[in-house]
Amino acid sequence: MTFETSKRIDNWCKRHQENGCVSHATAGEQFVYKFLPSGIVECQTVKCLCCGKEFTDYVE
Numbered sequence: 001m002t003f004e005t006s007k008r009i010d011n012w013c014k015r016h017q018e019n020g021c022v023s024h025a026t027a028g029e030q031f032v033y034k035f036l037p038s039g040i041v042e043c044q045t046v047k048c049l050c051c052g053k054e055f056t057d058y059v060e
């Protein structure tokens, strides 16, 4: 089973970095993703490890 992040999640990450929160870690290590299937929708959460900000999206 593979997981793909939604476009909204990707955009949030991009915007977040454009807004000035850029990790000094290797690209790709700034964000952690959580996938929680719940019923008919999948709850995707991305968290920035730099500032702790989170964004949640629901994907059908």
Ligand SMILES: [Zn+2]
Pocket (backbone or CB within 6 Å): 016, 021, 048, 049, 050, 051, 052, 053
């Ligand atoms: Zn951040």
